[in-house]
Amino acid sequence: MAIKTIGKHCKGCGVCVTFCPKQVLGLDALGKITVLDETKCITCKQCEMRCPDYAIFVEKK
Amino acid sequence: MEKLIEKYYRPRLPHIWCPGCGNGIVTSSIVKAIDKLGLDQDKTVIVSGIGCSSRASGYLDFDTVHSLHGRALPVATGIKLADPELNVIVITGDGDGTAIGGNHFIHTARRNINLTVILFNNNIYGMTGGQFSPLTPTASKATTAPYGTLERAFDIAELAKAAGATYVARGTAFQSKMLVDVIAEGISHDGFSLVEAVTQCPIYFGRQNKKGDASAMLKTQRDNAVTVEAAKKMTPEQLEGKFTIGVLHKSEAPEYTKQYQGVIDRAQKGAK
């Protein structure tokens, strides 16, 4: 699987971080979405579904 | 979702909504419903009023009207009656749709014209910075109610039903899959349909009312929303502070534009 983030869209609300069941995601120093550990991702797509800014997409490889 | 954005969104992102605002989720739920139904993009019109949620029309790649404050429904009615072939979806907010647009709301419901209204309910006027709306819960803080609101809130779903809406549903930004389903069902319904989409405004409602951040407000939606089916099995005590989601009302009544075609047929036969 691949996690794609769009920094330009992200406003750093942290919803994706909260609802990720596997702590895959975090916010960087600028408060934007960052992928901490992609290997832990179970492709539940909670982040994609809940992101209000269309800043994160998860694809099954 | 990425493919849907490519297909249905105009290249105007990022949107103007605040960090954590649920409007982006509700907007994507509308897009998913449109895609699920396979509506013809060229034959689908989105009409909005004025306010935060009403900015959604500008991001969506259809024929779109960003009309006047409270006035999306008359414009939508004109479009639908003039060309009933078009699918007409209305995006409005709690202030836009139930305060300044309240009269249009009840009468459009009464007419049972085939429009689908997605009412983004964030309990506040966001665009102007946090004033109370007719859907702000009593005793909430707002910039125009620094001591708490005195007014009782509408139950907009009950109001729509009483006014004659033939499809009424409620969903939340948290339960967004269900929201997609009820929006799709509303669009398919032949008559006036209302979908109240409960969404979070962490900046102008949440902060003043100590509701926490966007994540916390989404969790509140999760914890307080009860499906219609589950609610039937719960006691009034258990339902205290909760709200129901799902299809709240469905009925059959003649649809306005179809009825009007009958008027044309009669007039052209010279009958009255």
Add this chain to the structure above:
Amino acid sequence: MGKVLLLQGNQACAEGAIAAGVTFFAGYPITPSTEIAEIMAKRLPEVGGKFIQMEDEIAGIGAIIGASLTGKKVLTATSGPGFSLKQEFIGYATIAEVPIVIANVQRVGPSTGQPTSPAQGDMMQARWGTHGDHPVIALTPASVPECFTLTIKAYELSEKYRMPVLLMLDEIIGHMREKIEVPDYDTIAKPVRKGPRVAPSEFKAYQPDSDGVPPMADFGTGYRYHVTGLVHDETGFPNGSPAATESLIKRLHDKVDRHIDEITMYEEYNLDDAEIAIVTYGGTARSAYAAIDMAREQGIKVGMFRLISVWPFPEKEIAKLAEKVKVIVVPELNYGQMVGEVKKAVEGKVPVKPMSKYDSEPISPKELLEFVKNL
């Protein structure tokens, strides 16, 4: 084969709309314009059109804006209080460039005023009723036949310049019955809206042609564009920059200013040798014809400049008139509205005398004659 009918001004307005190809009316009942709605309710379905009575005046104009976006020619009709309520959507149709026609059958105001009595008190509201800077086209018929022809003209202008056109009737004209020769509607050229000449992918919804007017696509035809009351650029999307703001406001005015000679309509009656000019419009012009005829019999050299298009105001023509006559009289059924415009155009070259009447009665020919004789 046309036919000769005895019609009321309001009826002629409704029939003119149908002759022009109107297929959509939305409105709200209000005296003294209600007959227009009633006739449209009966007539439109006969020609395959649609009529809808809305919940209020605002919804009436909102619905015709929606219908116009689908390519239909549309009408709403109202009177004073309703005209006040419609102002926000008049501004919307102006900035979003949606062709619509609004008939306002004027009655005494302010507020509920005198619903069944004539006035011409909305002339300045027609010009400045909606907020912000905007051009206006407003026409004032002075007879039943002219209600018919000017309504058709209103659609020519509205469709051509993509803007609201106001038909400023007054209760005298709206409720007056006169003989009218109505041609077969098939023989009347239907005003045409300029559509896009490029494929949807190339289409910029608010990119003007050299005439300042952007081609307009009908909703549902694949052009998928955005309509907003916010300041926007040629793409149609909001653009709040000073440059975009200035350019849009300027272009909206230019559409009218650059075509002013084409839009301006007036009638000159016995002006050739006139020393006194009566400048008036609408129902009051009826009394002026008669007063002038009586005055001429008494050897008084008086004529009339009748405003047909009141907005844009025929400034140039009035300035020229001021060089020909010794005095200008402006009778009107208000406290003095268009007289101010006449004064502006005349620039003090000759005296401009208001003859304002605001007691809910029309100005009679005799009253006007006396006024002229006492100058």
